[in-house]
Amino acid sequence: MKLKKKSQSKRIERANLRNGLLFVSPFLIGFAVIYLYPFAASLYYSFTTYSVIGEPKWVGFLNYKLLLDDSLFRISLFNTFYYVGVFISLGLAADIIIAALLNVSIKFRSTFRAIYFLPSVITPVAMGILWVWVLNPHYGIVNNVLEFLKMPAPNWLGDPKWSKFSFVILGIWSSGRMIIILLAGFQGIPKQLYEVAELDGTTWVHNFIYITLPLLSPVILFVLILDLILGFQLFTQVYVMTDGGPANTTLFYALYLYRSAFSYFKFGYASALAWILFVIVLLFTLAIFKTSARWIYYGREE
Amino acid sequence: MRSKRKSQIIRAGVVYIFLAVGAVTFLIPLAWMFVTSLKIPTQIFTFPPIWIPNPVRWENYPEALMFIPFAKYLFNTLYLCIMNVVGTILSCSLVAYGLSRIRWPGRNIVFIAIISIIILPYQVIMIPLYIIYQHVGWLGTYKPLWVPAFLAARAFYIFLLHQFFMNIPHSISDAAKIDGCSEFSIYWRIVFPLSKAALFTVGLLQFLEIWNDFLRPLIYISEDSMFTLSLGLSGFQGAHHTAVNLLMAVSSMMTIPIIVIFFFTQRTFVEGITLTGLKG
Numbered sequence: 001m002k003l004k005k006k007s008q009s010k011r012i013e014r015a016n017l018r019n020g021l022l023f024v025s026p027f028l029i030g031f032a033v034i035y036l037y038p039f040a041a042s043l044y045y046s047f048t049t050y051s052v053i054g055e056p057k058w059v060g061f062l063n064y065k066l067l068l069d070d071s072l073f074r075i076s077l078f079n080t081f082y083y084v085g086v087f088i089s090l091g092l093a094a095d096i097i098i099a100a101l102l103n104v105s106i107k108f109r110s111t112f113r114a115i116y117f118l119p120s121v122i123t124p125v126a127m128g129i130l131w132v133w134v135l136n137p138h139y140g141i142v143n144n145v146l147e148f149l150k151m152p153a154p155n156w157l158g159d160p161k162w163s164k165f166s167f168v169i170l171g172i173w174s175s176g177r178m179i180i181i182l183l184a185g186f187q188g189i190p191k192q193l194y195e196v197a198e199l200d201g202t203t204w205v206h207n208f209i210y211i212t213l214p215l216l217s218p219v220i221l222f223v224l225i226l227d228l229i230l231g232f233q234l235f236t237q238v239y240v241m242t243d244g245g246p247a248n249t250t251l252f253y254a255l256y257l258y259r260s261a262f263s264y265f266k267f268g269y270a271s272a273l274a275w276i277l278f279v280i281v282l283l284f285t286l287a288i289f290k291t292s293a294r295w296i297y298y299g300r301e302e
Numbered sequence: 303m304r305s306k307r308k309s310q311i312i313r314a315g316v317v318y319i320f321l322a323v324g325a326v327t328f329l330i331p332l333a334w335m336f337v338t339s340l341k342i343p344t345q346i347f348t349f350p351p352i353w354i355p356n357p358v359r360w361e362n363y364p365e366a367l368m369f370i371p372f373a374k375y376l377f378n379t380l381y382l383c384i385m386n387v388v389g390t391i392l393s394c395s396l397v398a399y400g401l402s403r404i405r406w407p408g409r410n411i412v413f414i415a416i417i418s419i420i421i422l423p424y425q426v427i428m429i430p431l432y433i434i435y436q437h438v439g440w441l442g443t444y445k446p447l448w449v450p451a452f453l454a455a456r457a458f459y460i461f462l463l464h465q466f467f468m469n470i471p472h473s474i475s476d477a478a479k480i481d482g483c484s485e486f487s488i489y490w491r492i493v494f495p496l497s498k499a500a501l502f503t504v505g506l507l508q509f510l511e512i513w514n515d516f517l518r519p520l521i522y523i524s525e526d527s528m529f530t531l532s533l534g535l536s537g538f539q540g541a542h543h544t545a546v547n548l549l550m551a552v553s554s555m556m557t558i559p560i561i562v563i564f565f566f567t568q569r570t571f572v573e574g575i576t577l578t579g580l581k582g
Contacts, residue, residue, distance in 0.1 A: 282421075
C-alpha cells in the first residue's frame with residue numbers, strides 16, 4: 001500500500017514537471033530567441049566591426065577604445081546623466097507631493113487622480129509634437145504665461161541652456177504612472193498610526209517625516225529604479241522634438257545609440273554602446289539596492 | 303473640538319487649492335492642443351494667445367487627412383494592436399498558469415528570467431534582433447512587431463496574471479482533477495474564464511503599449527503604406543512643421559481615442575498598474 005502511494009506521488013510529480021514545462025514553453029522559446037541569444041550576441045558584436053553587409057570581424061577592444069576618444073559619446077553620456085539626475089530629483093519629489101495630496105480624502109479625488117494620470121497615457125509622438133508647440137518661444141502657451149507673470153521667458157528647446165530642462169518638464173508632466181504607484185503605497189499605510197500620532201499631538205510635518213516617508217520607502221525605491229531605467233532609454237520625444245539639437249545638447253544616449261546602429265550602420269560600435277548602457281543601468285540599480293538597507297524600512301522582523 | 307474641525311476644513315481647502323492649480327497646469331497643454339486644432343492660421347501666431355477660436359475651423363480635420371492616409375495608418379496600427387493583444391493574452395496566461403498553479407522544480411529559475419527581462423533595456427538586444435530578422439527575411443514586414451507577443455515576450459504581463467491566478471482557490475482545480483480534467487482543460491475551461499478582469503487589464507495595457515510604440519516600427523517598417531499612426535504622425539511633422547493647426551488636428555485625432563478609452567477604463571488602468579507595480 002505504502003509503496004503504491006509513493007509511486008503514485010512520483011507519477012504526479014513527473015506529470016507536474018511535464019505540464020509545467022509545457023505551459024511555460026512559449027516563454028522558454030521566447031526567452032532564448034528574443035532575449036538570451038541577442039543579449040550574448042550583442043556582447044560578441046561589441047568586439048567586432050560589423051555593418052549590414054558582410055560578416056562580423058573580430059577586433060578585440062577596438063570599439064571600446066574608440067569610444068574613449070568619441071566626443072559625441074561623452075556628450076551623450078553627460079546629457080543623459082544630467083537628464084536622469086535632474087528628472088529623478090525633481091520628478092520624484094513632485095510625484096511624492098502630488099500623491100500625498102491625492103491621498104487626502106476630499107471630494108472629486110478620483111477626478112483629480114484621472115487628470116494627473118492622463119498625460120502619461122498619451123502617445124509619445126503626439127506628446128512631442130504638442131510640446132514643441134507648447135514651448136514655442138514666441139507663441140507657445142508656457143512663455144505666454146511667463147510673460148504675463150513678468151517672468152523671464154527662455155527659448156526652451158532652442159536654447160542650449162534650457163533644452164535639456166525642457167525634457168525634464170515634459171517628463172514630470174507625463175509621470176502619472178509613478179504617481180499612481182506612489183498613491184497605492186500611501187494607501188497601504190495603516191490609518192491607525194496617524195490616529196495614535198494625533199493623540200500625541202504631533203504636527204503633519206512630523207508625521208510625514210517619521211511615519212509616511214519610512215513606510216513609503218520601498219515604493220519610493222521601486223519608482224526610483226523605474227525612473228532610472230526609463231530615463232536612460234528616453235528616445236521618442238527627443239527624436240520628434242529636437243533630434244539631438246541645438247548643438248548636441250539633447251543628444252541623449254539612446255538617440256546616439258540608435259543613430260550609430262541605424263543611420264551609420266555601425267553595428268559593432270553600437271553594440272559596445274549598448275553594453276555600456278547595460279552596465280551603467282545595472283550598476284546604478286545595484287547601488288540603489290545596496291544602499292537601500294540604510295534608508296528603507298521593510299517593517300519590523302517578527 | 304471645534305478648533306480641530308476648523309483646522310481640518312482649512313487643511314482640506316489648502317489641499318484643494320494645490321490640487322486644482324496643479325490639475326489646471328497639467329490640463330493646459332492638452333486644451334491648448336484642441337484649441338489650436340480649430341483655429342484659422344491668422345489666429346495661431348498671436349500675442350496674447352486666443353483661447354476661443356473665432357471662427358471655429360472644423361475643416362482643419364478633413365484637411366489634415368488629405369496629407370496623411372489616416373484610415374490606412376489606423377488600420378495598420380489596429381492590426382498590430384490586435385495581434386499583440388491576442389498573442390500576449392494567450393501566451394502570457396499559459397505561462398502564468400504554469401508558474402502559479404502547477405508545482406514543479408525550476409519554477410524559480412523561470413521567475414529570475416522574467417525579472418531580468420523586465421530590467422533589461424531594449425537597446426541591449428535591439429541590434430542582434432535586427433540581424434536575426436534580417437536573416438529570416440522579416441525586415442519590412444510586420445512579423446518582428448507581433449510574433450514575439452505569441453512567445454510571451456512581454457514578461458511584465460506574466461507577472462500581472464500570475465498575481466491574479468494565485469488568488470483563485472486551488473480547491474476548484476482539485477475538484478476538476480478528480481472529475482478527470484486535464485491540466486490544459488482546467489486552464490482553458492476554468493481559470494481563463496474566471497480571470498476575465500485580469501485578462502482585460504492585460505489586453506488594455508498591451509493595446510496602449512503597441513498604439514504608442516515608436517522605436518520598433520521605426521526600425522522595422524520602411525514603406526510608407528505600412529506606417530503606423532505614430533510613424534505617420536512623425537513623418538507629417540517633418541513635412542508640415544509650420545502648419546501648426548493641422549499638426550494639432552492630427553495629434554488630437556491620435557490622442558482623443560486614448561482619452562476616451564482612458565475615461566471608460568480608468569479603474570482597470572489604475573488597478574493594473576498598482577498590481578504589477580506593487581505586488582510584482
